[in-house]
Amino acid sequence: MARRLRGDGLPIKIGPFWINLRSIIPDLLRHIAFFYAQYETAESERFIDFHITLKNSGGLRRWVKPQANFLLDEYAPFKPLPYVHAFAMFEWGLNWCIATTAHHYLIVHAAVLEKGGQGIIMPGTPGSGKSTLCAAMSLRGWRLLSDEMALLDPVSRAITPVPRPVSLKNDSIGVIRRFSAGAEMGPAAKDTAKGTVAHLRPSLLSIQKASITCRPHAIVFPKYESESRTNLVKKAKNRALMEIQENAFNTHILGKEGFDAAKSLIDGCPNYSLQYSSLEDALITIERILDDAEVTA
């Protein structure tokens, strides 16, 4: 694996996308080996959606403080970052590639998990606790479709999985480690600007079932509130639509098509706001949504 990453690149299938990844950055090679060893790879030459290279950024600084540069083909959309962030850079770089290209989906910034064929979409602004909740659910038998982006088919409303390592920040890292002894986490990277970031490896089942779409059953807008009781309330559809529009990456590209898709999603399933502080209680509440679509009055 490392040999191919260092050479012409390794074609990896991540969700519906084929990525050809090239890099000689040791931190990244370790992370790829840990997180992506179970993903499908290709031997033969094939059509690649994204040719991604993470390379040393040039200049004298590389001898003082090595920096990684993200390239989509030959184009560098971001400023270089220190080596220690090479993997995080790959992850959000790939998010950027998908969000700017995969316009056959309405792409909503949301976690998606599935159980018994029923999907839960959790849109989330930073600080909502979406990723923590998503990580906890994936450690309790939910299939992870994505922790960052719901790929929604505008017509059929099916959601296409793109399972990836779940990104956790600061306190959430310890919370998830304590929540489950089975949590497989990569090393934490410290950044003065954003705090500490670490990733949780998705379950093998989530990776193996990445080609199976699911139907959305409910939309849950989580809100972490320390010390609060778990509280699930129905959300007004107009508010939910506003939030989906705000959380969609490509609503400006899809225009009416995207708006209609968001509207039909909201029409088609119940919407809730979930305030929580205890992960255990939140999980019980979400399980109840699956049993009965109308949990609250």
Add this chain to the structure above:
Amino acid sequence: MSGMETTEKTERRWFANGAEQFCWGNWPGEEESVLFHQGSGDTLMLNPLGEFLLKRLQIQQLTHAKLTASASDYFEIDNDSELAEAVMASLRTFRSLGLVISDTL
């Protein structure tokens, strides 16, 4: 907005900027509606007066006076200066968002 004051006194017609570019989302029992405007790319939440005014202008170009009268009929409220000011304030906001365009007669 510059230009606004100078022509305020003459009669001007207001119309929706790209009538076919307004996408609406409303649900029974919910007072406010969601508007997505394709040209500007903005999604907005509108109160019933705002919704009524824009939908009216989507169909027809109207002066401020005619628009106010039509709102007065629809909501069954007095056609007084308070309503006229509320309509004008909405039009100014919509104009600054690029949702309506005005034209001097």
Add this chain to the structure above:
Amino acid sequence: MIAPLLLQVLKSPEAVAGFTATEWDLLVRQAKAANLLAHLHVVFMDRGLEKAIPEKPGLHFKAAHKIARRSVLAVRWEVSQLQEALHSLAIPIVLLKGAAYVMAELPISRGRLFHDIDILVPRSALEEVEKRLMGWGWRTTHASAYDQRYYRTWMHEIPPMKQIRRQTVLDIHHSILPLTARLKPDPKKLLSQAVNFEGEGDLYWLCDVDMILHSATHLFHDGELEHGLRDLVDIAELLRHFATRDGFWQALCDRAEEMDLVRPLVYGLRYVDILLGVEVPDEAKAWMREGMPGRLLVAVMDSLFLRALQPDHASCNRWGTGLARWMLFVRSHYLRMPLKLLIPHLIRKAFTDDEEAAVPREVQRFIANNNP
């Protein structure tokens, strides 16, 4: 030399019928780098080739086309805002380039991305235009006194303005070439032939031949060669569209002479013919021979332009492509400015905009050697 895949496909789209997965892969990469994915989608649809495109690459073409369709709506809306801001001035607003293609509903606008909006207004109205636009939330993008002075003294446009809420950029021209350029097209002549859009009052765009002349002037006198191929495709598509009217070619050549823009048109026609296979009739070719620079210069220009107009992708770079683009950048500045002005300006560019323009070592040396 084997032409890059993208150029082969632009010349004969039917070539894609037998493409392998790796050829599709390369074509998508080259087309993306050249900003021509959406254009290719339109070409494939027009030629009934949709069945020849496999699903995966097809999604990339369709996505780019969606972006292009959206940007048409965005341009129309942005123009409506400009009209609203400038309406009371009662001056002609001439839309240039992309915005004109959209409002005139030219075929080229169906598969093209638009970044900036370009307008041409009478020089005497500039101050008022700027003031009105400030009132509507546009702000100048170049705050430094040096840049302001540079633009206002030497350029054919004022510093670009950006809409604070939407971040869209507006270029306001009063001419199509800098005041210092050797060629002196008269903007009044452009305005006098501009086409009015019925029902849109103040909105105009250049007449068909001027549109082509402007496009060629922009490409062969400006320094933006990274998008060179896309701009060349613009010229090719404008020619294919307008050439159907009687007397078009004669009118085009006459107008080039009248406007003092013979050289850019000669280059434009030469390279759409060589690279994109546009059929230029014999009479026009005869006219081109008269206007052609000396044989030695043609050979030099060919070696520069034929490199620089390739797709901006490593798979198309022959030795010296980067240098060729930079030589042309220097050339285009040279054409627009006396040499004394040129050298300090290039140095300033090199050291202030290091992100926009990382200067290759050859060029740094060129500047160092020429700096008094």
